[in-house]
Amino acid sequence: MDVLGIDVSKAHLNMVLLQGDSVARKSVNNSSSGFSQLAAWLKNRKVRELHACLEATGVYGEAVAEYLHDAGYVVSVVNPIQVKAFGRSAMVRTKTDGVDALVIAQFCRAQNPKPWTPAPETIREFRALIRRREALVDMITAEGNRLEAASAKEVRRSIRSVLKALKAELALLERKITAHVDSDPQLRQTVDRLDEIPGVGALTAMKIVAETNGFTVCTTSRELVAYAGLNPRHYQSGTIVRRGRISKVGNHALRKALFYAAMSAKNRSKYFRPFVERLAAAGKRPLVIITAIMRKLLVLAHTLNAKGTRFDPALVA
Numbered sequence: 001m002d003v004l005g006i007d008v009s010k011a012h013l014n015m016v017l018l019q020g021d022s023v024a025r026k027s028v029n030n031s032s033s034g035f036s037q038l039a040a041w042l043k044n045r046k047v048r049e050l051h052a053c054l055e056a057t058g059v060y061g062e063a064v065a066e067y068l069h070d071a072g073y074v075v076s077v078v079n080p081i082q083v084k085a086f087g088r089s090a091m092v093r094t095k096t097d098g099v100d101a102l103v104i105a106q107f108c109r110a111q112n113p114k115p116w117t118p119a120p121e122t123i124r125e126f127r128a129l130i131r132r133r134e135a136l137v138d139m140i141t142a143e144g145n146r147l148e149a150a151s152a153k154e155v156r157r158s159i160r161s162v163l164k165a166l167k168a169e170l171a172l173l174e175r176k177i178t179a180h181v182d183s184d185p186q187l188r189q190t191v192d193r194l195d196e197i198p199g200v201g202a203l204t205a206m207k208i209v210a211e212t213n214g215f216t217v218c219t220t221s222r223e224l225v226a227y228a229g230l231n232p233r234h235y236q237s238g239t240i241v242r243r244g245r246i247s248k249v250g251n252h253a254l255r256k257a258l259f260y261a262a263m264s265a266k267n268r269s270k271y272f273r274p275f276v277e278r279l280a281a282a283g284k285r286p287l288v289i290i291t292a293i294m295r296k297l298l299v300l301a302h303t304l305n306a307k308g309t310r311f312d313p314a315l316v317a
Helices: 032-044 062-070 080-089 097-111 121-149 153-182 185-195 201-211 221-227 252-268 273-281 286-307
Strands: 002-008 012-019 022-029 050-055 074-078 235-237 240-242
Touching: 002 097, 012 032, 012 097, 022 032, 022 097, 032 062, 050 062, 050 097, 062 074, 074 080, 074 097, 080 097, 121 153, 121 185, 121 201, 153 185, 185 201, 185 286, 201 252, 201 286, 221 286, 252 286, 273 286
Parallel strands: 002 050, 050 074
Antiparallel strands: 002 012, 012 022, 235 240
């Protein structure tokens, strides 16, 4: 079986194809047109059976992974730490996009990582709707800031016109999101279950479900915490030991949703008050407490979904 290593960035895909002793390289845009070029390249290389591998480094690799999976190829999405450790063991000292793609391909051939399965189509569509809503909210915020700074009459008129159109589109999109959730009983049940968690709310519940692909991206809560980039990062060299910061190598949109939920839980929730007071009494800084609540919210959401149970406020936070 041929092996394809893909180094993913926001704008480009750098790839190395291993066919026996042959090594071929290709770079395309990380877009639908780039995926078409990738398909044509694989066809020209007479690829039939393929194991493609890329690192789980956020949202930028999702589209190409889904594209290759839908094309019938085996796809693996692996932890970047595993690939980094493999590169070190192979004495790789150079870091470029091309070298990274080669290391990923060699890792895939040597380790044969388990196949990845994309989310069901209904969850993919839901995730796209939620992300589009976030983009519209960001655009409305940006235009609102421009309106505050603008003084020219025509400029203010133009901004108000754009804001009106954006807000109308946002309202339409939110109705479509609600209709999508209501059309799927399981999705509706999951959102309602998470909505009961203190600090979460319906919108945050939807974001958590969307960014975890309906809790299918990971099998354990520990893996999910790492996927969100909320796992602690440890550094040790000789007698120097640093710990306490989160890795931030993960899904930024999920972390953002959890951050605002944690802020609300910290300031307004009676359920989390004893937990917050314990951490504060131990001398933990406010941001450390917020991060701890973020982790607790995500683990709680995963547990409720896995067990199919509803939130019980009698449980100790």
